[in-house]
Amino acid sequence: MRKISIDKLNSLFSAIAENETLYLPVDTKAGAKFEKWHDGAVLSDALNTVRSAKDFFFPQTENLMDFKVDGKNIEIIDTREECEDFVIFGVRACDVKSFEILDRVFLAEPVDSYYKNRREHGVIMSLACTKPHETCFCGTFGIDASSPEGDIVCHMTGDALCMDAKTEKGKALLSRLDSLTEETDGKAVEEQKKVTKERLAKLPLASLSADSFGAGKTEKFFGAPEWKELSQACLGCGTCTFVCPTCQCYDIKDFNTGHGVKRFRCWDSCMYSDFTKMSAGQPRLTQLERFRQRFMHKLVYYPTNNGGLFSCVGCGRCLSKCPIQMNIVKVMKKLGGKEND
Amino acid sequence: MQEINRAALIKRASELLSDGTADRVLGWKAGEFDYDVTPAVFHSVEELEKDFVWGDFCGANFSKYLIKETQKGDGKVIVFLKPCDTYSFNQLLTEHRFDREKVYAIGIPCDGMLDITKIKSMADGVLSVKSEGDEVEIETLYDGVIKEKRENLLPDRCVHCKSKKHVSYDELMGEDGEVLDSGRFDEVEQIEKMTPDERFAFWQGELSRCIRCNACRDVCPACTCEKCVFDNPDSGVENKAAANSFEDSMFHIIRAFHVAGRCTDCGECSRVCPQHIPLHLLNRKFIKDINSFYGEYQAGETIGSRAPTVNYSQDDIEPSEAVERGGDNA
Ligand code: SF4
Numbered sequence: 001m002r003k004i005s006i007d008k009l010n011s012l013f014s015a016i017a018e019n020e021t022l023y024l025p026v027d028t029k030a031g032a033k034f035e036k037w038h039d040g041a042v043l044s045d046a047l048n049t050v051r052s053a054k055d056f057f058f059p060q061t062e063n064l065m066d067f068k069v070d071g072k073n074i075e076i077i078d079t080r081e082e083c084e085d086f087v088i089f090g091v092r093a094c095d096v097k098s099f100e101i102l103d104r105v106f107l108a109e110p111v112d113s114y115y116k117n118r119r120e121h122g123v124i125m126s127l128a129c130t131k132p133h134e135t136c137f138c139g140t141f142g143i144d145a146s147s148p149e150g151d152i153v154c155h156m157t158g159d160a161l162c163m164d165a166k167t168e169k170g171k172a173l174l175s176r177l178d179s180l181t182e183e184t185d186g187k188a189v190e191e192q193k194k195v196t197k198e199r200l201a202k203l204p205l206a207s208l209s210a211d212s213f214g215a216g217k218t219e220k221f222f223g224a225p226e227w228k229e230l231s232q233a234c235l236g237c238g239t240c241t242f243v244c245p246t247c248q249c250y251d252i253k254d255f256n257t258g259h260g261v262k263r264f265r266c267w268d269s270c271m272y273s274d275f276t277k278m279s280a281g282q283p284r285l286t287q288l289e290r291f292r293q294r295f296m297h298k299l300v301y302y303p304t305n306n307g308g309l310f311s312c313v314g315c316g317r318c319l320s321k322c323p324i325q326m327n328i329v330k331v332m333k334k335l336g337g338k339e340n341d
Numbered sequence: 342m343q344e345i346n347r348a349a350l351i352k353r354a355s356e357l358l359s360d361g362t363a364d365r366v367l368g369w370k371a372g373e374f375d376y377d378v379t380p381a382v383f384h385s386v387e388e389l390e391k392d393f394v395w396g397d398f399c400g401a402n403f404s405k406y407l408i409k410e411t412q413k414g415d416g417k418v419i420v421f422l423k424p425c426d427t428y429s430f431n432q433l434l435t436e437h438r439f440d441r442e443k444v445y446a447i448g449i450p451c452d453g454m455l456d457i458t459k460i461k462s463m464a465d466g467v468l469s470v471k472s473e474g475d476e477v478e479i480e481t482l483y484d485g486v487i488k489e490k491r492e493n494l495l496p497d498r499c500v501h502c503k504s505k506k507h508v509s510y511d512e513l514m515g516e517d518g519e520v521l522d523s524g525r526f527d528e529v530e531q532i533e534k535m536t537p538d539e540r541f542a543f544w545q546g547e548l549s550r551c552i553r554c555n556a557c558r559d560v561c562p563a564c565t566c567e568k569c570v571f572d573n574p575d576s577g578v579e580n581k582a583a584a585n586s587f588e589d590s591m592f593h594i595i596r597a598f599h600v601a602g603r604c605t606d607c608g609e610c611s612r613v614c615p616q617h618i619p620l621h622l623l624n625r626k627f628i629k630d631i632n633s634f635y636g637e638y639q640a641g642e643t644i645g646s647r648a649p650t651v652n653y654s655q656d657d658i659e660p661s662e663a664v665e666r667g668g669d670n671a
């Protein structure tokens with residue numbers, strides 16, 4: 001494990017940015033946001049960014065290809081740019097876990113080569129949480145906020161940043177920074193983990209359980225009468241799906257530029273009335289069905305298809321951003337039975 | 342004077358359910374924390390007593406919910422309306438969006454709601470929020486108990502509240518207030534004073550944060566089209582992805598035009614925006630211009646009023662007098 005004193009953070013960032021584009025959370029008037037590092041950029045103190053880190057690998061919009069039409073000829077133009085290596089600093093445990101959830105979708109056959117390209121070039125420097133918020137419930141899904149996964153796992157311990165490389169990519173990057181950093185025994189990190197774990201155990205949502213959900217529970221929950229009450233105030237706005245680090249639905253459309261066609265993909269939301277609309281209409285006719293889809297996907301369908309892995313990471317973004325304050329915690333408490341009384 | 346609190350609202354709603362005046366109540370349901378209350382429909386006294394809450398975070402404007410709720414049964418639905426909600430209520434009636442006969446509206450007074458974003462910006466991990474008169478006590482995970490003046494924690498729309506007067510109701514609980522002048526156009530004036538290029542930069546900075554989640558539109562009581570053009574694949578302008586950073590601005594400008602003369606300035610759009618974009622400033626600019634070009638007009642003040650924007654008279658202002666073009670983007 002290596003460490004660097006906090007007052008030298010800027011030189012660490014600048015050394016990384018010499019070779020690779022570096023992104024890190026900075027404060028803006030609308031909360032923390034990942035931005036490209038520039039000399040003097042200050043790392044945000046916020047617990048997490050408003051938008052999730054999924055944007056790096058699964059951007060809100062992306063051009064897939066262009067078509068040039070000339071009489072009867074259609075020329076297909078590959079608009080893809082080979083991605084360069086980049087580093088994301090400060091990703092929290094919940095968001096790191098979301099990458100695994102996205103990987104299982106985008107890297108399964110047929111592999112999404114656009115996603116793969118970015119994923120292969122990204123190095124993740126995660127940062128352990130020390131002051132989890134009341135809306136955090138990563139622990140419900142077995143995520144330990146005090147020791148995240150990632151290529152390089154970082155802990156901010158008082159006056160130093162401690163870094164532990166976990167993968168080949170991480171080791172390559174960290175060894176490049178050797179001249180700036182020094183070896184540390186990791187005692188401070190262990191001490192911090194202990195304190196954070198005590199804090200996590202005291203969070204208001206610490207006892208929330210997902211045990212009654214999971215693989216194979218479709219029939220148990222699909223027809224539950226509670227969906228009516230849970231979904232009745234939902235506006236169908238899709239905010240929850242856009243801020244969620246694991247929501248992965250997209251639409252592919254053609255845009256007529258006047259000189260040709262741009263085929264792009266953009267985020268879509270199961271909460272929308274025109275989602276997966278086909279000639280026969282939208283398969284989920286009411287907001288109840290759309291609302292149910294989002295939560296069934298996180299808690300039942302995804303685990304069914306992925307060996308029991310839930311596709312919520314407990315980041316709490318939908319808790320703070322839903323205009324009517326409906327969210328996955330309320331759904332789990334209402335449907336989750338005895339464990340969540 | 343009758344004190345308006347949770348118990349008083351439950352008592353009155355229960356009486357109206359029991360005497361058959363109405364068969365359900367649109368209210369707020371308690372959440373995990375003090376601040377995450379959800380709009381809900383209550384069908385019985387027992388349900389009310391169990392989950393109904395009323396407090397500092399019951400800000401959602403219920404008027405729009407009445408469109409769907411009144412279609413769900415023959416009986417009346419009881420709705421609690423803050424002064425600002427009553428303007429939206431009237432405006433929806435002007436537009437014939439729901440059946441007035443199916444609603445029993447109770448006006449309730451309002452001292453302003455609390456803004457959870459402001460609270461969270463000063464406290465790390467909010468466990469509870471209790472208010473006592475002018476003071477709010479915030480219990481936090483890491484900063485102990487913080488005490489703060491209520492006036493510092495009001496959302497912008499309450500700081501610039503346009504009216505404490507209810508313009509519509511079947512009955513009123515507590516006392517009615519007055520129409521206020523609380524400087525709601527001050528910020529618009531600041532923006533008007535900018536040069537065209539500064540103004541362009543200001544709005545580009547704000548609107549470029551938009552993630553097009555549509556929360557602003559979906560919560561807006563003036564946006565009640567059965568199918569929004571921006572959601573309709575056949576409209577040709579359906580716009581799930583913006584071609585460039587200006588296209589999101591177009592969405593907002595078009596929406597602002599669409600609600601001009603109908604927007605009551607309830608402030609819901611800015612309340613719900615996850616990116617904290619001050620959308621109300623666009624709408625207030627329209628309101629301010631309508632006031633100065635055609636005379637004072639407040640949407641929703643009375644049922645059935647016609648906005649100057651849908652009337653034509655020969656004295657109407659010419660576009661060249663109304664706007665001056667300038668700057669790099671003219
Ligand atoms: S469902 Fe909510 S809490 Fe779970 S990962 Fe998505 S935004 Fe976070």
Ligand code: SF4
Nearest residue numbers: 094129132136138145
């Ligand atoms: S959900 Fe867990 S990992 Fe994510 S920010 Fe909160 S404490 Fe950290």
Ligand code: SF4
Nearest residue numbers: 234235237238240322
């Ligand atoms: S649950 Fe909330 S955020 Fe999600 S679509 Fe419904 S109203 Fe919008």
Ligand code: SF4
Nearest residue numbers: 551552554555557614
């Ligand atoms: S609520 Fe905010 S982010 Fe969402 S569409 Fe409206 S302005 Fe954009």
